Amino acid sequence: MYRHFLLYQGYAEDQTLACVLLSHEEGFKTPEEAMESFYGFLRSRAEILASDWDPCCEQVRREHPDASYCMKCGFSLERPDIVDELVVTVWENIWTGTIDSLGGKFWEAMQDVGWAFGEGIGWRFGKAAAIFRADQYFDRPDGNTLERLLWEDIRT
Numbered sequence: 001m002y003r004h005f006l007l008y009q010g011y012a013e014d015q016t017l018a019c020v021l022l023s024h025e026e027g028f029k030t031p032e033e034a035m036e037s038f039y040g041f042l043r044s045r046a047e048i049l050a051s052d053w054d055p056c057c058e059q060v061r062r063e064h065p066d067a068s069y070c071m072k073c074g075f076s077l078e079r080p081d082i083v084d085e086l087v088v089t090v091w092e093n094i095w096t097g098t099i100d101s102l103g104g105k106f107w108e109a110m111q112d113v114g115w116a117f118g119e120g121i122g123w124r125f126g127k128a129a130a131i132f133r134a135d136q137y138f139d140r141p142d143g144n145t146l147e148r149l150l151w152e153d154i155r156t
């Protein structure tokens, strides 16, 4: 089972030197299954962000349930696509974040679905894969999915 994943961002000369290391306690048969699982986790966090309205928008939604935009800040109150955008934000928060900036609830939610940062259960258990261009894979404005997942084995 694949349990360890080293996620890179960028392409060619722009590929990052640092990586995000993820592990999963159960593991997956393929890196594709694993990254779809992690995408699902990012998406669940994005849905929480999307439901967290600014006070002005919340007030406009309450007083004018049919409004399409917030009359105070101009933000769209119809958010069918915003979850997709926020997935990228959540990923960037991981990329640039710290233990404190992500917060305890984030860690707990991640552990609830078996994911952890770092090597988790230990390197000697399970297969490892490098995931390239993770930023592109998690950004799905056109609904693309697995054809953008680029990976190779680190250890089989």
Ligand SMILES: [Zn+2]
Residues within 6 Å of the ligand: 054, 055, 056, 057, 058, 070, 071, 072, 073, 074, 075
């Ligand atoms: Zn507003």
